[in-house]
Amino acid sequence: MMIRNIITLTVNDLAIAFKNKSIFLILFIPFFVYISLTLVDEAGVDIKKINIGLIQSQQYPPVIVEAIQSADALFSIVLVSSEEQGNTWLKEKKIDGLLLRPEKENISLVLVVLKKESVLSLQIVESFSALQKAIEGTGINWISDIKPLQKGGIQRQTLPTWILMLVMLVSFIIMPAQIAEEKEKKLLLALLQTPMREIEWLVAKLFLGMILIFMAVLFLHLMGRFSFGNVASYVAFIGVGSFCFSAYGIFLGFLCKSQAGARTLGVIFYLPHLLPSALSEFSQKLSTVAPFLPSYPLFESIRSILLDDRTISTLFPAWIYLFFVGLLTFFMSYLLMKKRWRM
Amino acid sequence: MLIKIQNLSKTYKEKRGLLPFQLEVKQGELIALIGHNGAGKSTLLKLLAGWLIPDSGQVFVDGIDLKNRLAIVRKIGFVPETPNLFDFFTVEDNLKLFARLFQVPFSRIEEILKAFNLLPFRTNRIQVLSKGLRQRVSIGRSLLADPSVLLFDEPTSGIDFEMTKEIYRLLKAFHSSGKTIIFTSHRPEEIKTLATRIVVLHQGVLVFDGSPETYFQSDIHEKLYL
Numbered sequence: 007m008m009i010r011n012i013i014t015l016t017v018n019d020l021a022i023a024f025k026n027k028s029i030f031l032i033l034f035i036p037f038f039v040y041i042s043l044t045l046v047d048e049a050g051v052d053i054k055k056i057n058i059g060l061i062q063s064q065q066y067p068p069v070i071v072e073a074i075q076s077a078d079a080l081f082s083i084v085l086v087s088s089e090e091q092g093n094t095w096l097k098e099k100k101i102d103g104l105l106l107r108p109e110k111e112n113i114s115l116v117l118v119v120l121k122k123e124s125v126l127s128l129q130i131v132e133s134f135s136a137l138q139k140a141i142e143g144t145g146i147n148w149i150s151d152i153k154p155l156q157k158g159g160i161q162r163q164t165l166p167t168w169i170l171m172l173v174m175l176v177s178f179i180i181m182p183a184q185i186a187e188e189k190e191k192k193l194l195l196a197l198l199q200t201p202m203r204e205i206e207w208l209v210a211k212l213f214l215g216m217i218l219i220f221m222a223v224l225f226l227h228l229m230g231r232f233s234f235g236n237v238a239s240y241v242a243f244i245g246v247g248s249f250c251f252s253a254y255g256i257f258l259g260f261l262c263k264s265q266a267g268a269r270t271l272g273v274i275f276y277l278p279h280l281l282p283s284a285l286s287e288f289s290q291k292l293s294t295v296a297p298f299l300p301s302y303p304l305f306e307s308i309r310s311i312l313l314d315d316r317t318i319s320t321l322f323p324a325w326i327y328l329f330f331v332g333l334l335t336f337f338m339s340y341l342l343m344k345k346r347w348r349m
Numbered sequence: 350m351l352i353k354i355q356n357l358s359k360t361y362k363e364k365r366g367l368l369p370f371q372l373e374v375k376q377g378e379l380i381a382l383i384g385h386n387g388a389g390k391s392t393l394l395k396l397l398a399g400w401l402i403p404d405s406g407q408v409f410v411d412g413i414d415l416k417n418r419l420a421i422v423r424k425i426g427f428v429p430e431t432p433n434l435f436d437f438f439t440v441e442d443n444l445k446l447f448a449r450l451f452q453v454p455f456s457r458i459e460e461i462l463k464a465f466n467l468l469p470f471r472t473n474r475i476q477v478l479s480k481g482l483r484q485r486v487s488i489g490r491s492l493l494a495d496p497s498v499l500l501f502d503e504p505t506s507g508i509d510f511e512m513t514k515e516i517y518r519l520l521k522a523f524h525s526s527g528k529t530i531i532f533t534s535h536r537p538e539e540i541k542t543l544a545t546r547i548v549v550l551h552q553g554v555l556v557f558d559g560s561p562e563t564y565f566q567s568d569i570h571e572k573l574y575l
Contacts, residue, residue, distance in 0.1 A: 191436075192400075192429060192433035193435060195433065196433045196434075197450070198418070199422050199426075199491075200447060200494075201422055201451065201452070203419070
């Protein structure tokens with residue numbers, strides 16, 4: 007009898023999980039991980055050419071230039087007018103590395119990269135080393151020094167990922183569940199029986215999301231003792247990011263009738279918005295997919311402000327894009343609320 | 350005429366809901382809305398309370414179009430079958446929230462707590478209260494703005510005998526104070542005790558509208574419930 011009851015209850019629980027769509031996560035998460043792993047570049051498969059920047063006015067050792075030109079399957083040369091332009095192109099990922107010739111050195115060069123600890127930097131150094139061995143056998147290393155553009159250790163470099171994680175957590179996990187709870191328990195309908203306007207409720211929810219995100223980011227900085235970079239630009243992007251994704255989360259909440267459904271939908275949106283953007287630096291394939299997600303402009307902008315000392319003036323299109331995504335999802339939530347959608 | 354319903358309808362994909370419907374309600378009437386489950390009773394109340402958007406038709410309450418939600422919410426109070434209160438807040442905090450939104454003074458909360466015998470429970474969280482007490486808080490909340498029309502969806506469903514009697518007392522008191530009340534019910538004794546007029550819905554269509562005497566003399570009740 008006891009076993010029969012346990013079986014009955016287990017079947018019932020499975021039915022509930024199916025009904026509230028939690029079971030779809032069992033299918034979705036492995037599927038998503040599979041897709042992500044497929045997009046993360048596998049070693050030895052279709053290695054992308056390294057775009058190496060050379061300054062037009064500099065006299066590079068002919069042996070190195072000829073070696074790079076001959077290894078056209080591995081390198082492609084991009085000529086830049088100055089070191090400043092090279093640095094800008096590095097930040098914009100138009101080139102992967104920039105070669106500088108120190109005045110005192112005869113043959114060795116300085117390699118400028120975005121990040122010293124990245125897989126790409128390692129790939130460039132290894133490629134040069136292999137090229138040198140093939141041409142000269144042994145001798146003085148062609149690359150005598152590596153100069154990173156982005157300062158700070160791994161902790162600081164992972165900060166944009168943690169921030170994105172917090173923003174996504176509040177927006178896709180907390181907000182939809184809260185909205186759906188108010189719908190499920192008919193609390194929103196109770197509030198709508200007062201002279202409260204729909205827009206007031208929506209703005210209050212938006213403020214809730216934004217306050218939670220600002221608090222979480224502030225705690226992260228206080229606990230990790232991270233500096234803010236350009237404060238005005240940083241606050242502007244956290245502000246527009248929290249607006250955009252809180253509105254997005256409210257919209258997701260409106261699509262669901264129950265809290266359980268909202269949690270499931272939240273996870274389904276959380277992972278694809280977080281991982282491709284956060285992993286885009288480690289994978290060429292993901293870096294082509296990620297820009298299609300609204301999370302990417304936020305991640306890239308925060309990363310540029312914190313690590314490259316860029317300001318909002320150069321990142322304004324991303325700010326506008328996030329603002330409009332937020333505005334659009336906010337308006338869609340308003341329409342759903344007016345229609346008493348799934349209430 | 351206090352409430353004028355013209356061609357009001359709401360249909361669902363899986364259910365019939367309410368087919369184009371007309372009704373006029375005078376001030377001070379106490380109407381029992383009866384019918385089988387799915388007859389359209391709750392749909393009608395939810396349409397009047399603004400919980401649902403009608404497919405067609407118009408409703409005027411005291412001359413104000415139902416679409417004018419901000420004005421109409423002060424005219425109509427709705428008490429759903431399951432009290433929809435903020436569980437983690439206390440009785441008093443729930444009432445305070447709605448008092449702020451209705452912009453009524455907090456002294457009104459004291460009146461409500463006293464009138465509904467809720468003073469001993471004012472600091473209790475909603476989640477620890479019985480369904481009957483929650484229902485009383487819910488009724489109290491609907492009266493904060495002192496509306497002229499009160500809608501009750503099965504007010505005594507799932508409530509014990511003592512609390513049912515208390516709800517009857519409250520309904521009678523509201524009626525004697527001149528309020529117009531529409532309630533849904535399946536209980537013949539409730540209809541007999543309270544109603545001054547009976548409206549019967551069947552599959553979304555009005556099939557009877559008359560006095561309790563006429564209703565119980567006819568065979569409609571037997572046809573519906575027996």
